[in-house]
Amino acid sequence: MRNSSISRRAAGCALFAVALTALAGGCSDAGPPSSGASAQEFTIWDPYPQFDNSSDWVKLLTKCGTDAGVTVKRTGFDTTDLTTKALLAAQQGNSPDVLIVDNPVVSTLAEAGVLTTTDDTKVDTATIEPNLLAAGQLDGKTYGVPIGANTLALYYNKKVLDAAKVDPTTIKDWASLTAALAKVKAVGKKGITFSAIGTEEGSFQFLPWFWGSGAGLTQLDSPQAVSALTLWTDWLKNGYAPNSVINNTQTTSWQEFASGAYAFAENGTWQLANAKKTGFEYGIIPIPSSTGGTAPAPTGGEFVTAPVRDDTGRYATSAKLIACLTSSDNAYTTDTTLSYIAATDAVQGKQVAANPDLKVWVDAVKAAKGRTSDNLGTKYPKISEPLWGAFQAALSGGKSPQDALKAAQTTAAASTK
Amino acid sequence: MRRALTTVAGLVLTAAMLFPVYWMINVSFTKDTDMRADPPHLFPSDGTLEGYRAVLDQQLPYLGTSLLVGLGTVAVTLALAAPAGYSLAKLRPRGGGVLSFILLIAQMIPGIIMAMGFYAIYLRAGILNSVAGLILADSTIAVPFGVLIFAAFMSGIPEELTNAALIDGASRWRTFVSVILPVSRNAIVTVSLFAFLWAWSDFVFAATLDGGGEHQPITLGIYHYIGNNNQQWNAIMATAVVASIPATLLLILAQRYVAAGVTAGAVKD
C-alpha cells in the first residue's frame, strides 16, 4: 500500500504474466506421474455415494483389496459428476486404478482413450451374458465388465386394477394396455406414470416403446417410431398419463406411483426395495411391444473398468480386483445390495432361487438391449439428445409426433455423419 | 402501535418469503408414499422421522467442516478484498477501470469451468481434497464481489476523512486500518455475509475439489441420499434443514450485532 500505485501495478502485471505463462506451459506438459497412490495403494472410484464405509459394498472393496495384497482407497461420486471427473483425471494423468461407471458412458470413455481393453488387463468375460456385455464393446473390443444390470418394466397397483376390473395378465400388447388405462380412468383413478424428462433418463424410459414398435435408432422418423411417440402423446391427451411426466425424473414418477393413485408405473429394478415399503400390493409385468410379446428395454447398470495408467505393471492387480468384484459370490452380494440383476446366467439362477419375484426381471434383462450396442458407441448420445427433444416437443404440444421425430432425425443424421 | 403493526407486516412478508422453505421442511418429514399425494398435504400429519434419523446418524461431522470452510472463506475474502477495494476506490490506480472489468468478467466464468481449472492446479500443488484448498477456491467466488462492493462503498467516504489522517502523518496503510475500515463496517458485514453464504452453499467446487477428501462439507453430505437411480428426498431435505439451523442462528446473531453497531454509531454522531 505504501508504494506508489504505478510500480505496484507493474510488479503485479509481471507476476500475473509469469503465473499465466507458467500455468499455460504447465498445461501442455504430460504432467508428472501420479504420486498420489503408493505402490501398495489402489484407488477405486464408484458412482455409489449412498454407501459409506460401514456398508457391505465398501467392505467388499476392502476385502478384495486385502485378497489382492493391496490397500484400497475408495471414493464414491455422484454419477453425473463421475464422467467429467474421470475425463479430467485422465487428462491430468491421475486416473484411478479401477473405475465403475454407468454403461452408456463406457463407450464415451473408451473413445477418449481413457479405458484399457479386457485384452490389456486379461480380465475374463466369458461367462457374461452377451447382450449385457455389448454395452461395453466398441469396434470388437471390450472395455469393461458389467457388475450387474437393471432394466425397466411396468409396476402395477393391484388394488387399483381390481377396482377397474383389469386382469394384468391379459396385457400383452399396446392395445390391451391402453384399454386397461381407459378402464382405470373410468373408475376415477390415474392411469400410468413414467419419466419423459429432457435428459438421458427420459430417453431411457422411451426406448422400450420405441424399440417395442420395431423402430431402430438409426431412423428416428420411421412410421414405427411415430407410432411409439403417438402412443405416449395419446395417453397424455386422453388423461391416461399425467402432464407432469414431461418433467418427471424416474424418482418423481416413482413417488407418484407410491402415492397409490396410479395403476401403472414404468420404472426400474432398483425400485423393488421401495415397492415393498409402499404398503399396497403391487405386481410387475414386462413392458409389452406393439404387437405382443416383451419389448426390449434398455439395460442399465454399471461397468467395472480399468483406466489407462502410465505404470502398466499395476494392471495385473487391477484385474484381480475386477475379477474379485465380479466373481459369482461377490456379484450376488453386490447385486442384492444394489437391487440389480446379475450379469451371468449362473448368478441369475441363484437370485431367482432365493427370490422368485425376480423371475420377471431376469426375463426382462435377458430381453434387454444396450443403448450403445449395435456398434453405435458414441453415436448414441448424438441420437439420444434429438430423441428426447422430439418427445418433449410432442408431449408438450409444440409439434406433432411426426414433425418432432422428423426434426430429430435431421439433427441426428447431421451430427452422426 | 404503529411499530407493532409494522412488525406484523414484517412477519407476514417473512412468512411469504419463507413458504418454499416451509415446504422443504414439510417434505423432510413426509413419508415416501405421501410425497406426491394429490392433493398435497400441507402438514406432515402422518409424518416420519426417517429422514432426520439418517441425517443425525451420518451428517454431523460434515457440519463442522462447512463451518470451518465458511469462516475460512470469510477471512481470506476480507483480507484480499478490503485493501483491493480501497486502492481501487481511493488510490485510483491507472487501469483501475480495467481491473474492475477483469473482476466482472471473472464473475462470469461458469463455476464448473473454474473448478476444472483448479483441479489441474490443485493436483500439481498437492492441495486436492484439503479444506485449505476448498477455502481458497470458495474465496474466488466472493473476492471479486467483495472488491467491487468495497470499492462502491469506500468511494462514498468523504476525502476529508482520509486527508485529515494523511496530514497528521499517518501512512496509507495506517489510514486504511484506523480510518477507512471502521467506517466501512457495513461493507465488511455485507461482504462477510455473502462470502460465508456462498461458501456454505457451494456445491460445484466441493464436488470437484474435495470429492475424495476426509473432511467434506455438508453440501456433499447430500450425495448420500442421491443414488444413481433414486433419491431419498426426505433425507435430502432433512439435511438441508439441519444444515441451515446453525447458519441461521449465526446470521441472526450477526444481524443483531450489526444493528446494535449501527445505532451506537448514530448516537455517537
Added chain:
Amino acid sequence: MIYLGAFYAYPLYRNLDLSLRSYTVRSFVHGGAPFAGLDNYRTVFADPTFWPALTRTVVFTVVCLAFQFSIGMALALFFRRHFPLSATLRAVFLVPWLLPLIVSASSWSWMLNSESGVVNAALRALGAGPVNWLTDPRWALVSVIIANIWIGIPFNLVVLYSGLQAVPPEIHEAAALDGASGWQRFRWVTFPLLRPVSAITILLGLVYTLKVFDIIWIMTRGGPADASTTLATWSYRLGFGSLLPRFGPGAAVGNLLIVMALVCGLVYIRVQRGQAR
C-alpha cells in the same frame, strides 16, 4: 494479482482455448486438438437453439433484475424502520441463501408440480384451473423466473440495506424539515445517494442472473423442448448435460455470455465516469 492470475485468468484462458479448438473427448484427454478458429462460434450461431435462447436469456435477465431490485429496495426501505424483531426477521430473510441450490430449486419444482404441487392445489381451492407450470412451454420460463426472483431478493435486500445505512440520517431529517414527502425524500435524497451502491447491485445482479443455470436445470432441464433454455443452461447442456461432452461449442456459448456481461460492464463504467465528473 497473482491470485487473480492463478484463479481467474487460467480458467478464462482454458475457456477461450476450449472454444477455439475442435475438441473431441479424445483430444480433451490426450491433447492435440486442432485449432479451429471461430468454427465453434459458427456452429453455435447456426444452431436453431441459439436465437430463441438469446431472447429468453434477455427476457429472463431483465425481468428477474427488475423484480429483484425493486422488491429488494422496497424491503430494504421497510426494514430501515426499526421495529421489534426487525433484525431477526431481516436475518431470516437470508435463509433462502443458506440452502444448497439443489434443495431450493427442488422445493420450487415440488410446489409447482402440475399434478401434486401445492400451487395448483391452491389455485383449485380458489376456483381457478390448474396451470402446467413446468411442463407447458408457455409457463416454464415464467416459473423459473419466479423461482430465481425469490432466490435473488436476499442479495438485493442485504446490499441495498447496508447502502441505506450509510446514508446519514441528518440529511433525511433536514429534507423532512423542508417539508419533503416520503416519496420525495426517497426520490431526491435517498436514491441519488444510493446510486453507486444501486449501480453495483444491478451490475452484479446482472452478472449472476446471466449465468444462472442450476435453478433452471434442476427445475426444468431447460425444457419442455427448450422452452426455458437460456444461454447458460445451453452451455451447460452442450458441455456436460449429455453422455458425450461437446466442450468446444459449450465454451463458445459461455464466452458469448462473458461478452454480454462485458458490454454491460462498459456501460457501468461509462455511467460511473459520468458521476465522477
